[in-house]
Each structure stands twice: as structure tokens, then as C-alpha cells.
Amino acid sequence: MKNFFKNPLRRWAWLFMGPVVAAFAIGFVWPFIQGIWLSLCKFRLISDAKFIGFGNYAQALTDPSFMHSFWYTALFAVVSLVLINVLAFAVALALTSGIKGSNLYRTVFFMPNLIGGIVLGYIWSMIFDGILSRYGTSILMETKYGFWGLIILMCWQQIGYMMIIYIAGLQAVPGDMLEAAKIDGANKWQTLFKVTIPNVMPSITICTFLGLTNGFKLFDQNLALTAGQPFIIQPDGSTIKTTEMLALNIYNTFYGSNSASQGVAQAKAVLFFILVAGLGLAQLAYTRKREVQQ
Amino acid sequence: MNKKESLSAERRRKTVLSVVLAAICIIYVLPVLSVVINSFKYNTFVKTDTFALPVGEMWAGFQNFIKGMTFGNYPFWKSVLFSVVITVLSTALILLFTSMAAWYIARVNSKFCKAVYFLCVFSMVVPFQMVMFTLSKTADTLHLNTPWTIPIVYLGFGAGLAIFMFVGFVKSIPLEIEEAAAIDGCGPLRTYFSVVFPMLKPTLISVGILEIMWVWNDYLLPVLVLDINEYRTIPIHIQYLKGSYGTVDLGATMALILLSIIPVIIFYLLCQKHIIKGVAAGAVKG
Numbered sequence: 420m421k422n423f424f425k426n427p428l429r430r431w432a433w434l435f436m437g438p439v440v441a442a443f444a445i446g447f448v449w450p451f452i453q454g455i456w457l458s459l460c461k462f463r464l465i466s467d468a469k470f471i472g473f474g475n476y477a478q479a480l481t482d483p484s485f486m487h488s489f490w491y492t493a494l495f496a497v498v499s500l501v502l503i504n505v506l507a508f509a510v511a512l513a514l515t516s517g518i519k520g521s522n523l524y525r526t527v528f529f530m531p532n533l534i535g536g537i538v539l540g541y542i543w544s545m546i547f548d549g550i551l552s553r554y555g556t557s558i559l560m561e562t563k564y565g566f567w568g569l570i571i572l573m574c575w576q577q578i579g580y581m582m583i584i585y586i587a588g589l590q591a592v593p594g595d596m597l598e599a600a601k602i603d604g605a606n607k608w609q610t611l612f613k614v615t616i617p618n619v620m621p622s623i624t625i626c627t628f629l630g631l632t633n634g635f636k637l638f639d640q641n642l643a644l645t646a647g648q649p650f651i652i653q654p655d656g657s658t659i660k661t662t663e664m665l666a667l668n669i670y671n672t673f674y675g676s677n678s679a680s681q682g683v684a685q686a687k688a689v690l691f692f693i694l695v696a697g698l699g700l701a702q703l704a705y706t707r708k709r710e711v712q713q
Numbered sequence: 714m715n716k717k718e719s720l721s722a723e724r725r726r727k728t729v730l731s732v733v734l735a736a737i738c739i740i741y742v743l744p745v746l747s748v749v750i751n752s753f754k755y756n757t758f759v760k761t762d763t764f765a766l767p768v769g770e771m772w773a774g775f776q777n778f779i780k781g782m783t784f785g786n787y788p789f790w791k792s793v794l795f796s797v798v799i800t801v802l803s804t805a806l807i808l809l810f811t812s813m814a815a816w817y818i819a820r821v822n823s824k825f826c827k828a829v830y831f832l833c834v835f836s837m838v839v840p841f842q843m844v845m846f847t848l849s850k851t852a853d854t855l856h857l858n859t860p861w862t863i864p865i866v867y868l869g870f871g872a873g874l875a876i877f878m879f880v881g882f883v884k885s886i887p888l889e890i891e892e893a894a895a896i897d898g899c900g901p902l903r904t905y906f907s908v909v910f911p912m913l914k915p916t917l918i919s920v921g922i923l924e925i926m927w928v929w930n931d932y933l934l935p936v937l938v939l940d941i942n943e944y945r946t947i948p949i950h951i952q953y954l955k956g957s958y959g960t961v962d963l964g965a966t967m968a969l970i971l972l973s974i975i976p977v978i979i980f981y982l983l984c985q986k987h988i989i990k991g992v993a994a995g996a997v998k999g
Binding site for chain 1: 727730731733734737738741742744745747748751759760761763764806810811813814816817818820821825826829832833836838839840841842843844845846847848850851852855857865866867868869870871872873876895900901902905926929930931932933947948951952955963966967970973974977978980981982985988989992993
């Protein structure tokens with residue numbers, strides 16, 4: 420009985436699977452494999468690639484601008500992860516406490532999510548410069564302005580998104596459990612930490628995963644807000660772009676003025692992939708363990 | 714007595730919370746409002762009087778909008794057109810082909826299907842920078858560098874999440890419905906298009922919303938793949954306003970930004986329920 424449907428379907432595999440498999444090969448599988456291969460090569464065009472082993476990786480790891488952008492990105496990701504999640508959770512708690520007009524608030528808080536990163540960057544650079552120009556400075560003048568500016572921008576954009584996920588989680592907390600905690604004499608904080616939070620652990624897993632990987636992968640907003648400014652010229656003549664994050668650093672290494680550095684850029688991209696995938700999976704494994712069995 | 718007191722305390726707490734939330738709400742709208750007011754201001758006043766209303770000598774009327782239309786030697790309506798073409802075609806391609814493949818994967822479940830599914834899930838954790846150089850070269854070689862062919866690239870790079878969401882949904886549909894259709898004489902094609910596809914509607918909407926939001930706002934993929942002298946999407950257009958010349962006309966930039974976010978906000982207000990549901994569904998992929 421089982422195969423009676425499978426066999427006729429198999430004859431249509433070319434139609435059902437063909438387009439996706441072909442596009443997936445062009446859009447992902449082949450570029451991925453070629454990317455790994457090219458990270459081990461010296462090349463300008465792809466056709467002149469010459470195998471050189473792990474030289475590109477050694478160069479990438481000793482590149483001060485890459486290491487700077489790594490630490491900058493890590494700091495940014497951690498700060499934005501904590502701020503966004505705490506604020507989004509607080510807003511979600513407030514909106515599920517039976518307040519009037521919570522739908523309106525939800526609509527407004529989620530709205531910035533639909534605006535693209537480039538546009539967001541220009542909106543906020545106008546706002547920050549409007550404020551900072553009164554003090555005779557600009558967001559492009561100091562690293563700390565660029566850092567906190569990007570944090571504010573990301574909070575504005577992401578809190579609404581995380582809030583939606585937390586609201587869904589909070590609405591699924593069993594009401595009788597909260598009731599039982601109340602009858603047993605737990606106060607509000609005890610209920611929050613002992614009942615509510617353990618029950619929304621799945622939402623926390625998703626939100627911290629998204630927050631961490633979004634923070635590391637950030638590109639558009641970084642490009643549009645500061646594009647790495649201010650720059651520091653080092654004694655050896657090389658430049659460190661102080662607010663440049665990892666994704667932008669890789670982009671600049673590929674398409675910057677030094678066209679001989681494409682192999683190094685590809686090696687950086689592979690390292691970036693390993694970092695993002697590794698961190699994401701480690702984080703998932705870590706918070707999954709804390710989820711309540713239902 | 715005690716209960717009454719705690720009730721009024723509860724009410725007071727709710728009032729305070731409402732006031733705080735309303736204040737945050739206003740702060741949330743301010744950035745968008747500042748775009749609106751500055752799009753009607755002469756350029757010189759945008760930087761010095763960012764938060765003032767465009768009155769008196771600052772009022773530029775619709776001059777910024779007219780100027781913005783041909784700003785940067787590229788007509789704005791063309792960017793809008795290309796953005797619409799790319800978003801509509803990509804979303805349609807992704808919805809049609811990934812849902813078909815997902816049904817095949819879920820029902821046939823051969824070794825090949827499992828391999829494709831595994832690769833799709835894997836592709837979701839790969840950042841775009843990993844493949845951007847080789848992908849743009851491949852797309853160039855295969856002439857996928859026009860607004861009419863770039864949807865194939867989007868189908869390839871965006872297949873992962875869509876397949877993942879569709880397979881999850883197809884597995885929850887009871888097989889008996891399709892078996893009944895087969896017994897009644899439907900071939901696989903008819904079974905799919907007149908029985909399965911209509912049942913996929915909720916997931917089609919969720920995936921569609923996610924893809925529209927992604928493609929419409931995407932900057933890096935089109936800027937690397939398309940020939941930007943000829944084809945620009947809205948994000949590329951806005952980025953190149955700043956890139957091409959030393960000084961930027963901030964008034965005109967804000968006018969274009971306003972024009973580009975108005976349709977997004979209208980779309981959001983019309984399909985709010987679906988958008989929020991779609992985003993929540995997409996997030997559960999973790």
C-alpha cells in the first residue's frame with residue numbers, strides 16, 4: 420500500500436526536485452565548495468587559481484584589522500544580545516499582563532523590522548548627527564559613538580521582533596501553574612524566575628540564538644551608519660577601521676583597493692563561517708539543556 | 714478590605730505601565746517622523762535643525778522629491794520597478810518550487826531526498842559572506858545578472874529555510890487524503906496542485922512574507938550580482954546616493970527614504986496579522 424503512491428511520484432522527480440536542486444547547486448552548493456577550495460589558493464580571477472595551502476589563513480589570522488574587527492564584533496554581539504533580549508522580554512511581559520491597547524503597542528514596536536538595514540542606517544546617521552553636531556562632533560568622529568549608535572539602532576530594529584517570539588512563549592505558559600505558584604505563596608519575582616522563565620526557555624533559546632548570529636553577521640547597518648569610520652593609520656601604513664565589523668572587513672578585503680588579497684578574503688570568509696556556525700550550534704546546545712521537559 | 718486595596722494597587726500599576734509603554738511608543742515613532750519632517754526641508758537645514766519642523770525659510774515643499782527622482786544620475790522609478798520585479802519573481806519562484814520539492818522530499822524520503830534536506834538545513838547556518846564572491850562569479854558566468862534572472866539565485870540561496878518550513882508542514886498532513894486522491898485517479902501532478910497545494914496555504918503565506926521581506930530589503934546580493942550601472946534596486950540606489958559624490962543632499966535622500974518606506978508601512982498595516990505570524994513561524998526554525 421505504501422509504495423502505490425511513491426512509485427508514480429518518483430517518475431516526476433525531475434519536475435518536483437529538478438528546479439530546486441539545480442538552483443540550490445548554483446546558488447549554494449557549488450559556491451560553497453569553490454569557496455573552500457579558493458581559500459587555499461592564490462588568485463585574481465578564479466581561472467588563475469594556484470594552490471598554496473594554508474598561507475591565506477596564516478595571513479588572515481595575523482591581519483590586525485581582522486583581529487580588531489573580530490573583537491569589536493564579539494563585544495557588539497554580546498552587548499546587543501543582552502540588551503535586546505532583556506528589553507524585549509520586559510516589553511513582552513508588560514504586553515501580556517492584560518493591558519489596554521496592547522495590540523497597538525505590538526504593531527508599533529514591530530514596525531522597524533520591515534525597514535531594510537541600509538535605509539535604517541541612513542535614518543539613524545541623520546538623527547545622531549543632528550544631535551552630535553550641536554556639540555561640534557559627528558558619529559564618524561569617535562569609535563564609541565559608532566558603537567553605541569549601532570547598538571541603539573539594533574535595539575530599535577530588533578526588540579519588536581524578539582518581543583513577538585517572547586509573547587508567543589509567554590502565552591503558552593500553563594495558567595494553572597501560575598495559579599498554583601500564587602496559592603503556594605510565591606511572590607512576583609519568585610513566580611517570574613521559578614515558573615515563567617523556565618517555561619519560556621524554548622523562546623529564550625531561539626531569541627539568544629538569533630541575537631548572537633544576527634550580531635555576528637551584521638553588515639548593511641554597519642555599512643550605512645559608519646562604514647568603519649573613524650580610521651586609524653598605523654605606523655606601518657596600514658589602516659584599521661575602528662568600527663568595522665567582521666562581515667564588512669571581509670567585504671572590504673575582497674573588493675578593496677588591494678586586489679591581490681582575494682585569497683585572504685576567502686580564508687577570512689571560511690573562518691567567519693566556522694565561527695558563526697560553531698557559536699550558533701554551541702549556544703543552541705547550551706540553552707536546550709535548560710529547557711523544561713513538557 | 715484587603716482585597717479592594719490590592720485591586721486598586723493593581724490598577725495603579727497598570728496605569729503606570731500604560732504611561733511608560735505609551736512613552737516608548739512615541740520614542741519608537743520619532744525616527745520615522747524625523748524622516749518625514751526632514752524630507753520637506755532644504756538640505757542646509759537638515760544637519761543644523763534636524764528636529765525642527767520644516768517651517769519658514771526651511772520649508773522646501775516638494776522640491777526634494779522632484780530632485781530625488783533623478784538624483785545620482787539614475788531615475789528613482791527604475792529602482793522601484795526593478796525592486797518590485799525581483800521581489801515578485803523571486804518570491805513566486807521560491808513558493809512554487811520549494812513547496813513542490815518539499816512535498817516530494819517528505820513523501821518519497823529516499824536517500825537523495827534526505828541528502829538534499831540535510832544540505833538545506835546546513836545552508837541556513839552559512840553566512841552570505843562565505844559564498845558571496847564565488848556566487849557572484851558563478852551568477853555572472855551563467856548570465857544570472859539581470860533582474861529577470863536573479864530570482865534563480867534567490868531560489869538557490871533562499872531554498873534552505875523555505876524547504877525546511879514546508880517539509881515540517883507537509884509531514885503534519887495525513888497521507889490518507891493524498892491516497893484517496895490517487896485512488897480516485899489523480900496522478901501525482903494533479904494530486905499536488907489540486908489537493909496538496911491548497912492545503913499548504915498557511916505556510917505559503919508565512920514563507921512568502923519572509924521571502925518578500927528578505928528580498929525587498931536585500932542589499933549585498935543584488936549589488937554583487939547585478940550590473941549596477943544598469944540595474945539598481947531601492948537599497949542600492951540609496952546607498953549610492955552617498956557613495957557617488959563627496960557631499961550628499963540629505964533633504965533629497967530623506968525624500969527618497971520616505972518614498973521607499975511608505976509602501977512597506979502600508980503593506981505592514983494591511984497584512985499585519987500574517988506578517989507577525991509568519992515571522993514567529995520562521996523564527997521557530999532554531
